[in-house]
Amino acid sequence: MRKLIVAFFLLFSAFTPAIASAIDTFEFDNVKQEQTFHDLTKVLRCPKCQNQNISDSNAELAKDLRNKTYELVKEGKTEDEVVDYMVARFGNFVRYDPPMTPATIFLWLGPLLFIIFGFLVLYKQAKNKSKKEDQLDSEETNRLQKILKQGDK
Amino acid sequence: MANNRKRLVLLVPLAIFFVGCIFLFKGLYSDPRKLDSALIGQPVPEFILQDIYDENKQHDASIFKGQKMLLNVWATWCPTCYAEHKFLNQLAAQGMYIVGMNYKDDRKKAIRWLTDLNDPYQISLFDRDGMLGMDLGVYGAPETYFIDSKGIIQYRHVGDLNERIWKEQLAELFDGMQ
Numbered sequence: 649m650r651k652l653i654v655a656f657f658l659l660f661s662a663f664t665p666a667i668a669s670a671i672d673t674f675e676f677d678n679v680k681q682e683q684t685f686h687d688l689t690k691v692l693r694c695p696k697c698q699n700q701n702i703s704d705s706n707a708e709l710a711k712d713l714r715n716k717t718y719e720l721v722k723e724g725k726t727e728d729e730v731v732d733y734m735v736a737r738f739g740n741f742v743r744y745d746p747p748m749t750p751a752t753i754f755l756w757l758g759p760l761l762f763i764i765f766g767f768l769v770l771y772k773q774a775k776n777k778s779k780k781e782d783q784l785d786s787e788e789t790n791r792l793q794k795i796l797k798q799g800d801k
Numbered sequence: 802m803a804n805n806r807k808r809l810v811l812l813v814p815l816a817i818f819f820v821g822c823i824f825l826f827k828g829l830y831s832d833p834r835k836l837d838s839a840l841i842g843q844p845v846p847e848f849i850l851q852d853i854y855d856e857n858k859q860h861d862a863s864i865f866k867g868q869k870m871l872l873n874v875w876a877t878w879c880p881t882c883y884a885e886h887k888f889l890n891q892l893a894a895q896g897m898y899i900v901g902m903n904y905k906d907d908r909k910k911a912i913r914w915l916t917d918l919n920d921p922y923q924i925s926l927f928d929r930d931g932m933l934g935m936d937l938g939v940y941g942a943p944e945t946y947f948i949d950s951k952g953i954i955q956y957r958h959v960g961d962l963n964e965r966i967w968k969e970q971l972a973e974l975f976d977g978m979q
Contacts, residue, residue: 695836695938695940698833698834712935716935735839737935737937738839738938739837
């Protein structure tokens with residue numbers, strides 16, 4: 649019985665690493681390369697499909713890109729170099745993490761601008777309000793004086 | 802005066818709303834599947850590919866210099882390419898210089914296609930493994946690249962070429978190229 653359990657666990661553990669890429673079988677020189685490859689196939693977007701990374705997609709093109717990624721990783725290219733390679737050919741669309749460019753700058757600065765604008769409005773309103781509260785017209789001043797005098801008695 | 806300024810400030814959200822509307826409205830009619838090529842303004846990448854008719858004949862990137870032309874990416878497995886082919890024949894008959902790139906395909910099938918449907922291409926490249934396709938950033942067929950006389954890619958059209966699209970958008974672009 650115990651042997652059976654051990655055998656079962658061995659079998660199970662033998663299959664787990666294969667789950668991530670059930671269809672393709674890639675062999676790597678070391679664990680780090682394999683990790684780089686898996687990271688890359690998750691952050692690279694398939695240009696043919698609207699919203700899938702090349703690891704999830706079964707499109708022919710995604711397969712090509714996986715193979716190319718494998719080739720480049722195997723050559724010893726770093727993650728950044730592979731991403732640059734893909735961007736040079738397919739544009740920034742292949743990245744799930746878009747870079748700051750003139751076209752996308754608003755995505756970063758927009759929220760910040762809105763917050764600053766909001767605080768400016770608040771600040772101005774607060775300032776106006778405090779001004780109004782500070783200044784008393786002559787009638788009010790007279791009344792205040794009267795009240796103060798009454799208090800003295 | 803102060804009143805006027807206040808009124809102007811109140812109009813700011815309305816202005817932002819309208820600008821937003823313009824962008825969203827544009828989005829309704831743009832096709833997210835059509836991507837701009839990353840190679841616009843760059844020369845055609847280096848390559849060595851066989852001629853589709855003759856295994857022993859090889860072509861390289863120098864074929865894209867000397868005159869402006871179209872580079873059409875096609876395959877026999879692509880139904881849209883079939884629909885497009887007739888118009889390519891028309892363009893070729895009008896004297897358009899078109900280079901064909903057969904993409905990830907079978908040589909025999911491709912030659913049969915060109916024999917049966919007429920061959921609009923001045924030169925036909927055979928890119929069985931999609932090597933040049935990868936360097937060009939091809940993500941589907943058909944695609945058509947506009948290449949000027951210096952061999953620089955000026956535009957990429959994704960999807961089929963037809964008379965309507967050519968007249969409405971592309972003819973002007975091609976004629977404007979050097």
